[in-house]
Amino acid sequence: MQVYLPIAEVSVNIFLVLGLGGLVGILSGMFGVGGGFILTPLLFFIGIPPAVAVATGANQIVASSISGVLAHFRRRTVDLKMGTVLLAGGLLGAGLGIGVFNYLKSIGQVDLLVNLCYVVFLGIIGALMFIESLNAIRKSRKAGGKPPFVRRQRTWVHALPFKMRFRTSGLYISVIPPLGVGLAVGVLAAIMGVGGGFIMVPAMIYILGMPTKVVVGTSLFQIIFVTAFTTMLHATTNYTVDVMLALLLLIGGVIGAQLGTQIGLRMKAEQLRILLALMVLAVCGKLALELLLQPGELYSLAPVGGD
Amino acid sequence: MRLLWSILFILTPLASLAEEVVLGLSQDKVAITTSFDGSEILIFGAVKRETPILEDSPLEVVITITGPSEPVTVRRKSRMFGIWVNTDAVEVDRAPSFYAVATTAPLSDVLSETEDLRHKVSIDRAIRSVGAPDNIANSALFTDAVIRIRREADLYQTLESGVALDQQTLFRTAIDMPSNLTEGDYVTRIFLTRDGQVVSSYETTIAVQKVGLERWLFVLSRQQPFWYGLLSLAIAIAAGWGASTAFRLLRG
Numbered sequence: 362m363q364v365y366l367p368i369a370e371v372s373v374n375i376f377l378v379l380g381l382g383g384l385v386g387i388l389s390g391m392f393g394v395g396g397g398f399i400l401t402p403l404l405f406f407i408g409i410p411p412a413v414a415v416a417t418g419a420n421q422i423v424a425s426s427i428s429g430v431l432a433h434f435r436r437r438t439v440d441l442k443m444g445t446v447l448l449a450g451g452l453l454g455a456g457l458g459i460g461v462f463n464y465l466k467s468i469g470q471v472d473l474l475v476n477l478c479y480v481v482f483l484g485i486i487g488a489l490m491f492i493e494s495l496n497a498i499r500k501s502r503k504a505g506g507k508p509p510f511v512r513r514q515r516t517w518v519h520a521l522p523f524k525m526r527f528r529t530s531g532l533y534i535s536v537i538p539p540l541g542v543g544l545a546v547g548v549l550a551a552i553m554g555v556g557g558g559f560i561m562v563p564a565m566i567y568i569l570g571m572p573t574k575v576v577v578g579t580s581l582f583q584i585i586f587v588t589a590f591t592t593m594l595h596a597t598t599n600y601t602v603d604v605m606l607a608l609l610l611l612i613g614g615v616i617g618a619q620l621g622t623q624i625g626l627r628m629k630a631e632q633l634r635i636l637l638a639l640m641v642l643a644v645c646g647k648l649a650l651e652l653l654l655q656p657g658e659l660y661s662l663a664p665v666g667g668d
Numbered sequence: 669m670r671l672l673w674s675i676l677f678i679l680t681p682l683a684s685l686a687e688e689v690v691l692g693l694s695q696d697k698v699a700i701t702t703s704f705d706g707s708e709i710l711i712f713g714a715v716k717r718e719t720p721i722l723e724d725s726p727l728e729v730v731i732t733i734t735g736p737s738e739p740v741t742v743r744r745k746s747r748m749f750g751i752w753v754n755t756d757a758v759e760v761d762r763a764p765s766f767y768a769v770a771t772t773a774p775l776s777d778v779l780s781e782t783e784d785l786r787h788k789v790s791i792d793r794a795i796r797s798v799g800a801p802d803n804i805a806n807s808a809l810f811t812d813a814v815i816r817i818r819r820e821a822d823l824y825q826t827l828e829s830g831v832a833l834d835q836q837t838l839f840r841t842a843i844d845m846p847s848n849l850t851e852g853d854y855v856t857r858i859f860l861t862r863d864g865q866v867v868s869s870y871e872t873t874i875a876v877q878k879v880g881l882e883r884w885l886f887v888l889s890r891q892q893p894f895w896y897g898l899l900s901l902a903i904a905i906a907a908g909w910g911a912s913t914a915f916r917l918l919r920g
Contacts, residue, residue, distance in 0.1 A: 367881075370850070371847060372848070420904055423904040423908070428908040428912045469741070469743050470753070592900060596896055600893055602900050605702075614907075616911055618908075653752075654752075655747075659746070660745075662740050662813075
């Protein structure tokens with residue numbers, strides 16, 4: 362069954378789009394990532410124009426994140442205070458990022474930047490997470506399934522001023538690192554057209570030292586606002602949000618997010634991390650190949666003065 | 669009396685056309701609805717003539733459909749620092765968003781070069797590139813790229829021998845329009861040719877337009893982008909909350 366999308370101006374199969382939304386929703390609920398880094402390339406693949414895919418993807422992530430975060434609220438695994446600090450940095454970063462995005466779009470290099478960002482960040486994060494979680498699994502096996510208690514080390518993060526107590530995370534740290542993480546993720550989120558969860562989640566675990574249990578809910582919480590902000594910016598400046606496409610994606614997405622949350626709660630943190638790491642590396646590898654191999658079509662078309 | 673003479677003078681060139689097109693279209697509007705999935709346009713007609721059919725050279729028919737034209741930027745990738753990067757860009761001044769040409773026989777047989785140039789019938793002639801920067805040696809490659817990419821997407825079609833002509837009088841063809849159409853007026857031209865010369869031509873338009881919900885959403889997104897954005901967000905929030913509540917009720 363086909364449906365015509367008014368803004369994307371293409372006709373797509375309803376069940377294909379519903380399925381895509383569902384898949385991304387499951388990831389969202391399981392890992393606390395918005396799933397944008399998988400959704401956006403998949404939308405390109407089914408023939409949605411890139412500008413529409415990026416903007417509509419952001420809108421869809423709002424829905425699946427809300428669905429996911431409500432489940433986390435009921436389990437009290439959202440650090441609202443930390444989320445708010447991250448968000449303040451995130452909104453500022455998103456504003457900056459949109460500026461960079463529009464400049465690069467005008468000189469025709471936005472695809473390159475987006476791809477490079479994906480390859481570099483997905484590569485680094487995927488590799489780090491993979492190695493770390495592999496070690497964690499090995500250690501827990503040796504110790505007879507009981508993970509050894511590691512006392513948190515004092516790093517540069519603990520030496521900064523403006524300390525604040527984050528009760529839910531059990532942290533007493535400076536607000537500068539979370540603000541910085543939020544800002545960096547905001548910039549990247551706007552440029553890459555994603556929520557930034559796949560950068561945010563590891564940053565919260567490894568830089569801020571937050572417990573994995575709280576990380577997913579808190580990440581989802583701030584993703585809602587950053588992607589809502591991005592959606593509004595795209596809708597008012599580029600007119601590229603396709604509400605029909607978003608509706609189909611999010612019907613699949615919200616259901617998927619609920620399933621994903623259930624699956625996530627039944628799995629061990631290390632297993633969850635290793636799965637996410639593998640997926641991140643797979644997407645990274647595919648994008649790297651696109652940059653390195655000679656493309657089948659060297660030419661590309663774009664309307665004058667835009668993308 | 670003078671008035672009558674001038675009217676007669678005006679009429680004379682028309683009357684000298686021995687053969688004229690009487691056209692029928694299966695539809696003169698294409699409505700893009702929610703379930704729109706491309707459209708097949710049936711174009712049929714007859715040749716009206718006052719004189720007997722000329723037997724020395726056969727009559728041929730050329731039919732074109734042209735979508736709204738807009739300038740397009742064509743970018744070319746090349747290898748820099750080991751990765752493929754957009755390095756050159758050329759603006760193709762006028763490129764129709766859709767173009768189909770259907771003929772009764774191979775195009776080169778039914779239309780001479782001069783007539784093609786005059787009426788811009790073949791795909792190559794219908795697209796024009798100007799203003800290529802000096803540093804780009806072969807800007808024709810960029811125009812070729814537009815044609816190649818849009819041919820792949822079935823946006824540009826050449827249907828040689830795609831027009832059926834019976835008794836040198838009745839003609840018909842069917843043209844498939846893909847689902848990713850641009851809105852606007854699609855100009856349909858019919859040329860009758862003999863020996864490669866155009867002996868008569870006829871022009872009409874097919875309006876392609878979004879209707880109903882599609883139209884409403886499109887207009888809203890352009891004219892009230894802020895409210896459109898809020899609408900999108902509201903739907904997203906409602907769906908997210910709704911699903912969460914529904915699942916809790918199901919389990920509880």
